[in-house]
Amino acid sequence: MARAATTADAFNAVAEPRRRQILDALIGGERPVNDLVRLVGLAQPQVSKHLRVLREVGAVDVRHEGRQRLYRLNGRALKPIHDWVESYERSWSERFDQLDVVLEELKLKEDEHGSDQ
Amino acid sequence: MARAATTADAFNAVAEPRRRQILDALIGGERPVNDLVRLVGLAQPQVSKHLRVLREVGAVDVRHEGRQRLYRLNGRALKPIHDWVESYERSWSERFDQLDVVLEELKLKEDEHGSDQ
DNA sequence: TTGACATATTCCTATATGAGCATATAGTCT
DNA sequence: AGACTATATGCTCATATAGGAATATGTCAA
Numbered sequence: 001m002a003r004a005a006t007t008a009d010a011f012n013a014v015a016e017p018r019r020r021q022i023l024d025a026l027i028g029g030e031r032p033v034n035d036l037v038r039l040v041g042l043a044q045p046q047v048s049k050h051l052r053v054l055r056e057v058g059a060v061d062v063r064h065e066g067r068q069r070l071y072r073l074n075g076r077a078l079k080p081i082h083d084w085v086e087s088y089e090r091s092w093s094e095r096f097d098q099l100d101v102v103l104e105e106l107k108l109k110e111d112e113h114g115s116d117q
Numbered sequence: 118m119a120r121a122a123t124t125a126d127a128f129n130a131v132a133e134p135r136r137r138q139i140l141d142a143l144i145g146g147e148r149p150v151n152d153l154v155r156l157v158g159l160a161q162p163q164v165s166k167h168l169r170v171l172r173e174v175g176a177v178d179v180r181h182e183g184r185q186r187l188y189r190l191n192g193r194a195l196k197p198i199h200d201w202v203e204s205y206e207r208s209w210s211e212r213f214d215q216l217d218v219v220l221e222e223l224k225l226k227e228d229e230h231g232s233d234q
Numbered sequence: 235t236t237g238a239c240a241t242a243t244t245c246c247t248a249t250a251t252g253a254g255c256a257t258a259t260a261g262t263c264t
Numbered sequence: 265a266g267a268c269t270a271t272a273t274g275c276t277c278a279t280a281t282a283g284g285a286a287t288a289t290g291t292c293a294a
Contacts, residue, residue, distance in 0.1 A: 002279035003120065003251045004133070015132040016121070016282085020201065027204060033241060046283060048242050067240045067291040075208025082202045084137065087144060089199060091192025119249035120281045133252085150271060163253060165272050184261040184270045 007056040010077050014059075018042060019050050023059060026073040033069055124173040127194050131176075135159060136167050140176060143190040150186055 006012045014020055018040055025031065025039045037047045051071060054060045058077040063070045123129045131137055135157055142148065142156045150168065154161045168188060171177045175194040180187045 001252050002277095003123070003281080005280065006120070006282095011134075011137075012132045015129045017128075018282090020128075023205070034239095043284075044241070045243080045285085049282080052242080064290095069241065073205070073208065075205035078202050078205045079209050081198065082206060085195050085199045085202065088140070088190070088192035088195045091190065092196050118282045118284095119247095120251080122250065123252095135252090151269095160254070161271070162255080162273080166252080169272080181261095186271065 006053050010057050010059060010081055013053050013057040014078070014081065016050070016053075018046075019054055022047070022050055022054065023073060023078075026060065026071060030063070030070045030072045033071065036071070123170050127174050127176060127198055130170050130174040131195070131198065133167070133170075135163075136171055139164070139167055139171065140190060140195075143177065143188060147180070147187045147189045150188065153188070 004012055006016065014023070021040045022036055025036055031039075033044065033047060033051065036051070037044045040047060042050075051060065051062075055062065059074055061072045061074050063072065121129055123133065131140070138157045139153055142153055148156075150161065150164060153168070154164050157164060159167075168177065168179075172179065176191055178189045178191050180189065
């Protein structure tokens with residue numbers, strides 16, 4: 001089997017740096033394709049192709065306006081990524097380091113009681 | 118150009134579902150390869166190959182112990198993903214909805230004062 | 235209608251998989 | 265050494281890109 005399609009899910013769609021760049025550019029708000037072409041410094045056809053992938057995974061929405069197509073961010077499509085990676089935040093966050101200390105202490109106390117009985 | 122190598126960065130490495138599965142299995146702690154083989158239900162060679170990719174992007178570390186190789190999670194390698202996707206949390210989080218309301222109010226007041234002078 | 239502008243699609247090619255299978259490497263035990 | 269276990273690597277094949285170039289589609293203006 002080959003690698004999964006880039007349109008298989010948000011994880012695959014966002015693995016491509018240019019597509020992340022495009023999404024980043026859309027944080028500021030709705031933008032026509034040519035704006036994105038300038039911002040990511042890629043030829044127009046490739047940008048359109050990337051936008052298609054992002055559309056297919058629901059990361060962006062389009063609105064026609066005259067001859068322009070205004071693309072808008074739909075961050076909700078990225079929630080699965082956020083949810084998944086959140087489980088690993090403990091590995092680097094100091095916030096969790098403190099929590100770990102507390103949990104460790106609780107565990108020690110529990111063990112003491114356990115050996116008492 | 119073809120798609121970037123899966124070892125290019127954490128984004129690419131983690132685009133593959135089986136590799137996410139492997140990482141998930143490692144949250145519980147260090148595990149030998151055969152454990153992972155059972156847990157993800159894939160043939161041993163494929164698991165070794167996925168582990169290699171994860172090693173190359175730094176998402177896991179190995180420790181030799183006898184004839185076993187114990188793999189351990191290194192979540193820090195996933196931080197770039199967490200950091201990137203966090204910018205989009207606003208799109209779906211109620212937490213930010215409240216913040217948006219406040220910001221909107223502030224903006225309105227500012228406009229009032231602006232038109233006064 | 236003709237022309238210009240904005241965007242999408244098609245065709246081509248080099249490249250990188252991911253799984254299946256066979257085999258190599260390495261540690262342990264007898 | 266020989267057998268057995270644990271893991272890694274090599275090979276083949278079907279498949280999916282990503283970018284480049286050319287072209288198609290759609291819209292507005294004169």
